[in-house]
Amino acid sequence: MDSETPKLVLVVDDEPDVRMVIEAALEDAGFEVVTATNGHEAYNRIKERAPDFITLDLVMPKQSGALFYLKLCNNKTWCDIPVMIVSAHIHDELGEQDFRQLMKGQDAPRPTHFMEKPVRPDELVRVVCNTLGVAMDDATAAGARDEVYARLRVADLETLQKVRSVLDKEEG
Amino acid sequence: MAPLELRTWISEQLFDVAPIAIATIDRDFNIVQANAAFADKFGAWQDRKCFEVYKHRDTLCPRCTAAKSFQDGQTRVTPEVGVDEHGAVTNYIKHTVPIVRPNGEIPYLVEMSIDVTASELLRRENELLFEQVPCNIALLDEELRIVRANRRLRQDFGQVEGRFCYHVFKQAGHVCEGCPAQRSLETGQPHSGRSVVKNARGETLQLHVTTVPVQLGDGVPRYVLEMAVDITESLRLEDELHIAHDFLKTLIATSADAIVGVDADQEVRVVNAAARSLFKIAEGQSLDGDQLAGILPRGLFDEVFSSEQNVLLPETTVRATDGEEIPVRLAGACLESGGKLLGGAVSLTDHRQLRSLQAEKLEAERLAAVGQTVAGLAHGVKNLLTGLEGGMYLMSTGLKKGNTERVDNGWEMLNRNITRVSRFVRDFLSYSKGRTITVEPADPVAVAREVVALYVARAEEAGVELTWSAEGEIAPANLDFEGLHECLTNLVGNAIDACQMSESEKDSRVHVCVSDRDGVLRYSVKDDGVGMDYDLKQKVFTTFFTTKGLGGTGLGLLTTRKIIQEHGGRIELESTPGEGSTFTILLPRDRLPATTATASV
Numbered sequence A: 001m002d003s004e005t006p007k008l009v010l011v012v013d014d015e016p017d018v019r020m021v022i023e024a025a026l027e028d029a030g031f032e033v034v035t036a037t038n039g040h041e042a043y044n045r046i047k048e049r050a051p052d053f054i055t056l057d058l059v060m061p062k063q064s065g066a067l068f069y070l071k072l073c074n075n076k077t078w079c080d081i082p083v084m085i086v087s088a089h090i091h092d093e094l095g096e097q098d099f100r101q102l103m104k105g106q107d108a109p110r111p112t113h114f115m116e117k118p119v120r121p122d123e124l125v126r127v128v129c130n131t132l133g134v135a136m137d138d139a140t141a142a143g144a145r146d147e148v149y150a151r152l153r154v155a156d157l158e159t160l161q162k163v164r165s166v167l168d169k170e171e172g
Numbered sequence B: 001m002a003p004l005e006l007r008t009w010i011s012e013q014l015f016d017v018a019p020i021a022i023a024t025i026d027r028d029f030n031i032v033q034a035n036a037a038f039a040d041k042f043g044a045w046q047d048r049k050c051f052e053v054y055k056h057r058d059t060l061c062p063r064c065t066a067a068k069s070f071q072d073g074q075t076r077v078t079p080e081v082g083v084d085e086h087g088a089v090t091n092y093i094k095h096t097v098p099i100v101r102p103n104g105e106i107p108y109l110v111e112m113s114i115d116v117t118a119s120e121l122l123r124r125e126n127e128l129l130f131e132q133v134p135c136n137i138a139l140l141d142e143e144l145r146i147v148r149a150n151r152r153l154r155q156d157f158g159q160v161e162g163r164f165c166y167h168v169f170k171q172a173g174h175v176c177e178g179c180p181a182q183r184s185l186e187t188g189q190p191h192s193g194r195s196v197v198k199n200a201r202g203e204t205l206q207l208h209v210t211t212v213p214v215q216l217g218d219g220v221p222r223y224v225l226e227m228a229v230d231i232t233e234s235l236r237l238e239d240e241l242h243i244a245h246d247f248l249k250t251l252i253a254t255s256a257d258a259i260v261g262v263d264a265d266q267e268v269r270v271v272n273a274a275a276r277s278l279f280k281i282a283e284g285q286s287l288d289g290d291q292l293a294g295i296l297p298r299g300l301f302d303e304v305f306s307s308e309q310n311v312l313l314p315e316t317t318v319r320a321t322d323g324e325e326i327p328v329r330l331a332g333a334c335l336e337s338g339g340k341l342l343g344g345a346v347s348l349t350d351h352r353q354l355r356s357l358q359a360e361k362l363e364a365e366r367l368a369a370v371g372q373t374v375a376g377l378a379h380g381v382k383n384l385l386t387g388l389e390g391g392m393y394l395m396s397t398g399l400k401k402g403n404t405e406r407v408d409n410g411w412e413m414l415n416r417n418i419t420r421v422s423r424f425v426r427d428f429l430s431y432s433k434g435r436t437i438t439v440e441p442a443d444p445v446a447v448a449r450e451v452v453a454l455y456v457a458r459a460e461e462a463g464v465e466l467t468w469s470a471e472g473e474i475a476p477a478n479l480d481f482e483g484l485h486e487c488l489t490n491l492v493g494n495a496i497d498a499c500q501m502s503e504s505e506k507d508s509r510v511h512v513c514v515s516d517r518d519g520v521l522r523y524s525v526k527d528d529g530v531g532m533d534y535d536l537k538q539k540v541f542t543t544f545f546t547t548k549g550l551g552g553t554g555l556g557l558l559t560t561r562k563i564i565q566e567h568g569g570r571i572e573l574e575s576t577p578g579e580g581s582t583f584t585i586l587l588p589r590d591r592l593p594a595t596t597a598t599a600s601v
Helices: A017-030 A039-048 A065-073 A098-102 A121-132 A143-156 A156-171 B004-017 B037-042 B050-053 B066-071 B117-132 B151-157 B164-171 B180-187 B232-254 B271-277 B289-295 B300-306 B352-401 B404-433 B444-460 B481-501 B534-539 B556-566
Strands: A010-011 A031-037 A055-057 A083-087 A113-116 B021-026 B031-034 B078-081 B088-101 B107-113 B136-141 B147-151 B191-198 B206-214 B222-230 B258-264 B266-271 B312-320 B325-337 B340-350 B440-442 B464-470 B477-479 B508-517 B519-527 B570-576 B582-590
Touching: A017 A031, A017 A121, A017 B352, A017 B404, A031 A039, A031 B037, A039 A065, A039 B004, A055 A065, A055 A121, A083 B004, A098 B440, A113 A121, A113 B066, A143 A156, A143 B340, A156 B352, B021 B037, B021 B050, B031 B037, B037 B107, B066 B078, B066 B088, B066 B107, B066 B300, B066 B481, B088 B117, B117 B481, B164 B191, B180 B191, B180 B206, B180 B222, B191 B222, B206 B232, B232 B464, B258 B271, B300 B440, B352 B404, B352 B556, B440 B444, B440 B534, B444 B477, B444 B481, B444 B508, B444 B519, B464 B481, B477 B481, B481 B508, B481 B519, B481 B556, B481 B582, B556 B570
Parallel strands: A010 A031, A010 A055, A055 A083, A083 A113, B464 B508
Antiparallel strands: B021 B031, B021 B107, B078 B088, B088 B107, B136 B147, B136 B222, B191 B206, B206 B222, B258 B266, B258 B340, B312 B325, B325 B340, B440 B477, B508 B519, B519 B582, B570 B582
16 A cells, blocks of 8 residues: 555445445555445535545445446546446346346446346456556465465365465475 | 966966976067076076077077078977086977967067086087097997998098998998907907907008997887907017017027026026026926025125126036035026016026136147157257267276266266166156146235245355245145146256356346236246346247256246146247246136146146
8 A cells, every 4th residue: 555545435334244344345455435325425425525436336225326426427527536336136037127228328427347146345446446557455465365365265176286386496 | 288286377377387398489580588497597587588588699690590480480490509507508408389369460489498517518528439439430220331430431431421331341242250349249348359350541450349229219229339449569569479479589598508597586587598407407397496596606696686797607517406506607697677677597507517628728739749749859969869879988988098077077977877867767668648726715925935944044055045935815726736746846946057157247146026917927037147048948848958958858838837837838038148937838718727636637
């Protein structure tokens, strides 16, 4: 992490479990995190301090995600904040319509990213880092280890063999 | 030569005692002598002219027969019409006999008058009858030639006298087969038969012919009187009646509805095929009054006969002869004609198929709902996965970083979500399997009362005023009390939560109302809480949507909807964001399940 003030990420989701996990992952990566349970609260948070990134759930009570997003895009000050849609409903009848509508980009610029729940915390953090031009905190071994573990979990045999040979080289 | 006494009596007394009016007139038409019978008939005659006395005239009669006989000395017999002593018209036959002297002079005429008034009247009567009766009469001779025909016959057939009857009526050249006139001539007895003839206008007529032989003293029928009545019209009406009768009979027989008809004494007269099938009455088996009372609602026909209007029972039960109860739609009507009671009829529509169709429809609706919820299942499962994976993530990163708080959080998340999974599975299984509802007549108001009583304290804690009311008299209904209790509990709970979520400062209100209008039982749960926007309203019933975050499985509303569906009803939602929501349960009474039937849907 560079010496700038930590970047602020606003996590908007009505599910407390989701907020907790994303918050933990982002904090581990060195971000500052504020949360909101609905679009209304989210707006209040933005007013308090404009975040550098927003993760947004689509289906929520009290101002659904899509409505909040539209509102955001129409706001001159905040329309440029990158938004990642994080939703369980991208492919089902609940969120599909909203999602497709959003992705058409007719009413508002397309959201920067989307991710389907269940969210993989590392993936999410990676996207945030990449978008904000922040290198992931891999200075600490723990961070590196986390990252490597995560990637190893899904690596194929060929990659695994390559890694083994690299490690062998290191040791040797 | 007659004996002297007789000759003397004849010359002295005969004139006076003869029962015929006899008068002698001279050449000046004076009546010079008349007998007692004459005086009785025509009254005083002395010094009076004959035309005065016979005819009450002042002058000589125009065609005076006496004048002629005075002239030519001929005897004449003429029918006369005169006036008797009382001024009444009298018909008589007058024999005018001149007394001729040897030298040819005719000094006097003897007029003998035989009264034929009575027979004249009779003759006239017969004439009238013959001419005027509304049937054709012909007098035929032995050769079946028409001797005399009445006016009607002449009108229908033209000039017929002298022609053979078979020629006139049948345009045939010979006697008809089985001719009743011929038979009457042969047997001397009256005969009758049917005949088809063509009249002078070419119209075909159907006649009923009666022939009566006329004997003239020697016992041999010389003439036959043929009387023919035109029955064309009545035959036509008979045909029409037959057709109408057959039409109705077929209509009743082939009707899909069961029809039972009774007469004014409630004796069964009609049981159509559909009725036999419905009530299981065998062909040929009759239905007596007792049996009838056993299968139809009690006192039905009494009701039908006494009421002004027809009786209609849209949903009732009748019993077949083997005791099976059958749901039907029953219509009873009074049959009358011209104010007179003829009987009654009841028509029944078998509702068994309708019921089974309704059950099928309910089942289809349930499956459709399940189908919809399967789609929403993904969301529920994803949430749980998120929780589980998230918990694991927290725990593992926490352990690595030595962050005990995080480890605890992760552990708690895991635990909680595992509990949620099992609860979810249980709820969903029970939801999709189909609950068997137990239906009994229940007081609909009691459900509302109990639920409110249960929640009123909790509501108060949450700053919510919970009330209930019932609109008017609510009749009992077939309900699964527990199921409905669960539904109302769910709705009231949601309403209270909605109020809590609302941002308004004032005390919120939740009101439960029970009503019964237009045959639909209604429960409405109205809150002035947070309300729902369009998105939410769309999703509320179709998914495992829950605003309760941690605790709810999201199945509450879906289960509620299912229970309502099992009652044949539906649930509706009205909501305005920021103002509140009203959930209304609608239970049409005619779709409620039957009592004690464990409708496994």
